[in-house]
């Protein structure tokens with residue numbers, strides 16, 4: 001029998017804590033998430049049961065710092081665990097990413113940013129409120145930043161505005177593709193402070209309660225893949241939030257986006273998991289070992305062997321870049337590390353879908369029937385390189401430009 005290897009490959013050095021977290025994710029994924037995935041996909045419904053399991057296993061607080069009662073996992077640990085979950089259910093891994101970002105960005109990442117002493121003190125007070133909701137009450141956060149404008153690509157200020165009012169902020173705007181819509185307890189909304197001559201430096205990051213007056217979820221959700229993310233449209237109409245809703249102080253998000261580029265690559269581990277899942281499926285299928293299918297072997301054909309070799313090579317290339325780039329996540333990475341981060345993100349997103357494509361071509365017609373998970377891996381994996389701010393196109397754009405120009409350089 002083929003035994004699927006660990007997501008980081010056999011022999012990869014892991015701490016005891018990493019091993020334990022990965023074992024938890026693997027057990028939940030195999031026993032709970034994978035068997036439920038087809039139904040969430042068919043219904044395009046949110047995987048509430050999976051979140052109950054993750055809450056019970058402590059995974060909602062994985063990146064909450066230890067001193068706030070969390071697990072305190074670092075970037076690379078989170079990435080490996082997310083990839084392991086993505087093997088079993090892409091939508092759960094992707095939505096979990098949105099939730100975890102709200103703790104990673106306001107937690108370890110914010111610790112690396114420059115803040116004045118009063119800003120730091122304010123941030124400590126605000127994030128204590130936010131972390132307590134997760135650690136003590138198991139609350140769930142979403143992360144809507146897309147608006148259908150140039151803002152999500154990082155090219156213009158967010159159109160959603162936050163006006164300062166007595167004791168808090170008044171928010172107005174619209175977010176598209178808000179994963180966890182209707183399921184999240186809080187929406188971590190990226191918006192712009194409402195003042196004259198607004199720029200991207202005026203970006204604010206606010207936790208908006210899902211049940212606040214003026215918050216509504218509209219539109220339907222019937223996409224090609226990642227159907228369990230339930231990414232409908234979020235409307236904010238005169239929504240009041242108190243001052244402690246700020247997940248980062250003024251200016252900190254802009255600073256993070258410029259100085260901590262790996263913050264946007266948290267989307268890709270899900271797709272690393274999907275790449276592994278397509279490969280694992282293919283090996284099992286060609287060996288006649290996929291449960292619920294006749295034990296027909298197809299592995300003896302040289303064309304199949306060559307296709308599996310091609311998939312394995314792509315998988316190893318993807319995993320190597322994934323682990324290397326995740327291990328380099330930090331504030332102010334070198335130019336080389338930054339370019340590798342874009343390259344890793346691009347490679348994971350594109351190869352996940354390419355490996356799924358090869359898997360279907362190699363396994364054949366029966367493998368794409370809906371009683372098997374491969375066609376879902378194919379559809380889910382198609383979504384990765386469409387996700388802003390680092391779509392495949394925008395990764396190419398960044399790599400090409402930043403490789404050829406040093407900071408501040410221009411042509412005459």
Ligand SMILES: Cc1cc2nc3c(=O)[nH]c(=O)nc-3n(C[C@H](O)[C@H](O)[C@H](O)COP(=O)(O)OP(=O)(O)OC[C@H]3O[C@@H](n4cnc5c(N)ncnc54)[C@H](O)[C@@H]3O)c2cc1C
Pocket residue numbers: 098143144145146147148149150152153155176177178179180225226229231383385386387388389391392393394397
């Ligand atoms: C399954 C799924 C879940 C999602 N969940 C979330 C979520 O939770 N929160 C959230 O905020 N968003 C989420 N998104 C949204 C995602 O990040 C994009 O915003 C979304 O795919 C919509 O893109 P668009 O068609 O409006 O892109 P457009 O802005 O119309 O861009 C189209 C394409 O043009 C290219 N492009 C865009 N801007 C530029 C530019 N300035 N220069 C050159 N090329 C450019 C990009 O490659 C892009 O793919 C999700 C998307 C998917 C598919």
